[in-house]
Amino acid sequence: MASILVIEDNPTNMELMVYLLKAFGHAPLEAEDGETGLAIAHWESLDLILCDLQMPGLDGFEVARQLKSDPTLPKIPLVAITAYAMMGDRDKVLAAGFDGYLTKPIEPELFVGQVEIFLPPEKRSTKSNNAGK
Ligand code: MN
Numbered sequence: 001m002a003s004i005l006v007i008e009d010n011p012t013n014m015e016l017m018v019y020l021l022k023a024f025g026h027a028p029l030e031a032e033d034g035e036t037g038l039a040i041a042h043w044e045s046l047d048l049i050l051c052d053l054q055m056p057g058l059d060g061f062e063v064a065r066q067l068k069s070d071p072t073l074p075k076i077p078l079v080a081i082t083a084y085a086m087m088g089d090r091d092k093v094l095a096a097g098f099d100g101y102l103t104k105p106i107e108p109e110l111f112v113g114q115v116e117i118f119l120p121p122e123k124r125s126t127k128s129n130n131a132g133k
Contacts, residue, residue, distance in 0.1 A: 001025050001026055001027060001123065001125070002026050002027070002047040002048055002116075002119050002123040002124075003026075003027050003029065003044065003045060003046050003047050003048075004021055004026050004027065004028050004029070004046070004047060004048045004049070004050060004115070005028075005029045005031060005037060005040055005041060005044065005046050005048070005049045005050070006018060006021070006028050006029065006030055006031070006050045007031045007032075007033070007034060007036075007037035007049065007050065007051040007052060007055070007060070007063060008030075008031075008032070008050070008051075008052040008055075008081060009032055009033060009052060009054075009055040009056060010052070011032075013052070013081070013104065013106065014030060014032065016106055016108070016111075017050065017081075017106060017111070018030060020106075020108060020111050020112050021112060021115070023112075024112045024125040025125045026112075026125065029044060029046070033055055033056065033057050033058065034051075034055055034057055034058025034059065034060070034062060034063040035057060035058055037049070037051065037063055038058070038063060038066055038067065041067060041073060041076070042072075042073065046076050047076070047077075047119060047120075047123050048076065048077050048078075048079065048115070048118055048119055049067070049076055049077070049078045049079070050079050050081055050102075050115065051063050051064065051078060051079070051080055051081060051098075052080075052081045052082075053080055053081070053082045053083075053093070054082075054083065060080055060081075060082075060096075060098075061092070061093075061096040064078055064080070064096040064097040064098050065096055065097055067097065068097035069097075077099045077100075077118040077119070078097065078098050078099050079098060079099060079100050079101060079102060079115070079118055080093045080098045080100070080101035080102070081101070081102055081104060081106075082101050082102070082103055082104065083103070083104040083105075099118060100117075100118060102114050102115070112125065
């Protein structure tokens with residue numbers, strides 16, 4: 001079980017990600033914009049942060065820069081959720097401080113397994129471990 005912050009402005013995507021994470025026994029926290037996400041990152045103990053790139057206000061790149069440059073925050077894996085499909089974005093995403101990225105649309109059968117790659121083994125769900133073997 002992992003505590004996972006999801007920063008995503010699209011309600012449909014948010015609902016799907018939260019549903020899938022809960023179905024695998026994780027504890028998702030929701031932030032519908034970057035400002036809220038940064039605040040939650042400061043007061044909650046988290047195992048992972050998933051962050052949309054395209055959001056009004058602070059976009060995902062700015063959220064990543066602020067999270068990774070804040071010495072008061074523990075080092076939490078940060079994964080971009082991106083609709084971008086262009087090759088050049090990979091470098092831009094990693095340069096902004098993300099540890100990796102997942103592409104939208106979210107594939108329900110694969111999503112949690114893709115997310116758990118970024119979690120330590122003891123935080124992964126048994127379900128997805130079994131499904132992957
Ligand atoms: Mn968005």
